[in-house]
Amino acid sequence: MNPSKPSLVEQDILHQLHPYTDARLHQEIGPLIIERGEGVYVFDDQGKRYLEAMSGLWSVALGFSNERLIKAAEQQLRKLPFYHLFSHKAHAPSIELADKLIELAPVPMSKVFFTNSGSEANDTVVKMIWYRNNAIGKPAKKKFISRLNAYHGITTVSASLTGLPANQRGFDVPLPGFLHVGCPHHYRYAKPGETEEQFADRLAAELESVILREGPETIAAFYGEPLMGAGGVIVPPRTYWDKIQAVCRKYDILVVADEVICGFGRTGRMFGSETFGIEPDVMVVSKQLSSSYQPIAAILINEEVFQGIADQSHAFGTLGHGFTGSGHPVATAVALENIRIIEEERLVEHAAEMGELLQAGLARFADHPLVGEVRGRGLISAVELVADRTTKAPMGSVGTLGRYLAGRAQEHGMITRAMGDSIAFCPPLVSTKAEIQLVLDTFGRALADTERWLSMAATT
Numbered sequence: 001m002n003p004s005k006p007s008l009v010e011q012d013i014l015h016q017l018h019p020y021t022d023a024r025l026h027q028e029i030g031p032l033i034i035e036r037g038e039g040v041y042v043f044d045d046q047g048k049r050y051l052e053a054m055s056g057l058w059s060v061a062l063g064f065s066n067e068r069l070i071k072a073a074e075q076q077l078r079k080l081p082f083y084h085l086f087s088h089k090a091h092a093p094s095i096e097l098a099d100k101l102i103e104l105a106p107v108p109m110s111k112v113f114f115t116n117s118g119s120e121a122n123d124t125v126v127k128m129i130w131y132r133n134n135a136i137g138k139p140a141k142k143k144f145i146s147r148l149n150a151y152h153g154i155t156t157v158s159a160s161l162t163g164l165p166a167n168q169r170g171f172d173v174p175l176p177g178f179l180h181v182g183c184p185h186h187y188r189y190a191k192p193g194e195t196e197e198q199f200a201d202r203l204a205a206e207l208e209s210v211i212l213r214e215g216p217e218t219i220a221a222f223y224g225e226p227l228m229g230a231g232g233v234i235v236p237p238r239t240y241w242d243k244i245q246a247v248c249r250k251y252d253i254l255v256v257a258d259e260v261i262c263g264f265g266r267t268g269r270m271f272g273s274e275t276f277g278i279e280p281d282v283m284v285v286s287k288q289l290s291s292s293y294q295p296i297a298a299i300l301i302n303e304e305v306f307q308g309i310a311d312q313s314h315a316f317g318t319l320g321h322g323f324t325g326s327g328h329p330v331a332t333a334v335a336l337e338n339i340r341i342i343e344e345e346r347l348v349e350h351a352a353e354m355g356e357l358l359q360a361g362l363a364r365f366a367d368h369p370l371v372g373e374v375r376g377r378g379l380i381s382a383v384e385l386v387a388d389r390t391t392k393a394p395m396g397s398v399g400t401l402g403r404y405l406a407g408r409a410q411e412h413g414m415i416t417r418a419m420g421d422s423i424a425f426c427p428p429l430v431s432t433k434a435e436i437q438l439v440l441d442t443f444g445r446a447l448a449d450t451e452r453w454l455s456m457a458a459t460t
């Protein structure tokens with residue numbers, strides 16, 4: 001090795017500012033360098049294998065070495081590596097993908113708009129709804145309501161929809177006009193003795209009171225993930241979505257389903273909207289849309305929303321919105337192939353089946369003294385750790401237990417994610433029974449380590 005040449009770790013510390021990373025701490029500890037992927041596993045530069053129990057960022061549905069996706073990208077790169085959709089241009093992969101998404105949508109949808117990321121998609125939805133409401137003569141109807149702990153992205157507008165302090169603190173967001181109502185997390189926020197249905201009633205009543213306080217004529221849309229992902233894998237209480245949608249319909253408020261995590265089988269149905277009975281006016285998908293082999297997101301809008309946008313763009317002579325990469329031919333070709341594979345290999349049904357194993361296996365930890373709650377749906381779940389099951393109190397500051405356990409899991413060869421003290425599991429849709437069992441076994445080892453660590457701390 002050339003001693004004067006800095007290592008990759010040194011170069012990384014020198015020149016990369018990492019997303020979602022403590023920049024100061026990173027200077028000390030540097031990165032874990034992931035070198036290659038194979039099936040549900042990734043390998044670091046020392047050859048150590050990790051089961052990717054988060055599918056990367058909730059996204060690599062087909063695992064890390066799918067040959068058909070690689071071929072789809074290669075073929076498209078050779079044929080037409082780039083073209084755009086501006087000024088009435090189009091290409092086959094974007095047309096076919098839009099067509100496929102409309103076919104799959106759980107409710108009648110009319111048009112698809114492509115972006116590169118979920119954040120851009122959510123920014124686009126806000127702008128499109130503003131634009132449409134101007135067109136239909138409702139220029140005051142501009143506010144958006146989302147939930148505390150929601151995750152909708154990090155661009156200026158999507159970070160305003162997001163309801164997590166880490167994404168807002170220090171960034172001068174949310175912007176005015178973005179309101180947040182209560183998080184539908186029964187374990188944390190229900191009153192003592194309150195049933196799921198009563199909790200859902202209270203959240204719907206809170207939404208209605210916010211709408212009445214602001215004036216229904218000022219509220220454009222309600223924004224929600226069918227099941228909240230990055231905020232802690234929060235499964236809504238029974239009847240929640242029915243009640244929320246009834247309030248929205250009463251006051252002429254659009255319902256937007258952010259399916260960026262839930263879409264394409266994650267909750268055991270093709271869309272989270274189907275799992276939870278949502279009939280959205282607008283839907284946003286990304287992540288498992290292409291298994292993240294290419295960056296892409298899509299917005300689906302219904303006919304009513306489209307008509308306003310069409311009128312407005314006609315009056316102005318153009319729809320003044322679009323990204324260089326909107327509907328990128330390689331990304332759309334990969335997404336199309338990805339959906340074909342999900343359908344041909346019946347991966348939604350498979351995810352439902354594997355999901356039952358995951359949920360049942362995690363439920364066996366529910367009585368453990370460090371486990372407050374086990375929750376999830378399909379192939380997405382979380383185990384919330386507590387120091388005291390009665391008071392639900394954390395150990396020290398929130399995140400201490402979660403960080404320790406996730407670190408032990410990584411030592412044992414599994415990548416998971418601690419969201420505060422909730423450990424998330426979101427394995428690839430292609431996971432086998434043996435791989436799900438390995439997730440459960442590795443979690444069990446990391447949990448036992450955490451218990452030992454606490455008892456050692458107590459005796460020293």
Ligand code: PMP
Nearest residue numbers: 117118119151152153258260261
């Ligand atoms: N919405 C949801 C529900 C998400 O989980 C995410 C990303 N985790 C986003 C939007 C933002 O997507 P991106 O990171 O591609 O901007």
